[in-house]
Amino acid sequence: MSASQAYDREAQNDVRLNDLASKLSTLRQVTNDIHNQASDSSLIQSSTEAFSNLTSSIKHSSQRLARSAGVTLPVYKTVFLILALVFFFYLVWRLV
Template sequence: MSAYQREEQNNTRLEELASKISSLRSVTNDIHAQASDYSLIDSTTDTVGNMMTSVRGSASKLGRSLKAGHPIWRTVGIALAIILLLWFLFKFF
């Protein structure tokens, strides 16, 4: 094999290697860009935080209402019991 052919082979392999390195660099840059984009995570965290605050407030209001002994809860409970009783009766008989 002549020196010219070995040089051509080396050049071909060098071009292949350069192409692979370029592809790897592109993939690495894409991964970095995706990993650096925290906006979706931040917005999800904010949404969940706001939802938890809202749930805590609602639970607190419900607890105060139940402790106050409003008659509406007794009425709602009786109505639900009657509905469940009728549902069981029609379902099984």
């Protein structure tokens, strides 16, 4: 093997080594992107948990409100009567 052939093979090895280093850099970048996306999923999970807690809190609050208000038929009648009177006075006021 002559010296020029050895230099040619060394140059080919250098090109392949640079190509391999480029591929390795790309692989590292992809790995970092995957890690970042996996970290973002924890944010989604914490948001889901917070929303679930909020929903549960609203449900319990509405149940307590319904129990404490003791909503019965006379309350509905009173609310309907007040709304009817407001509507009636509004119509009279608009006609005058």
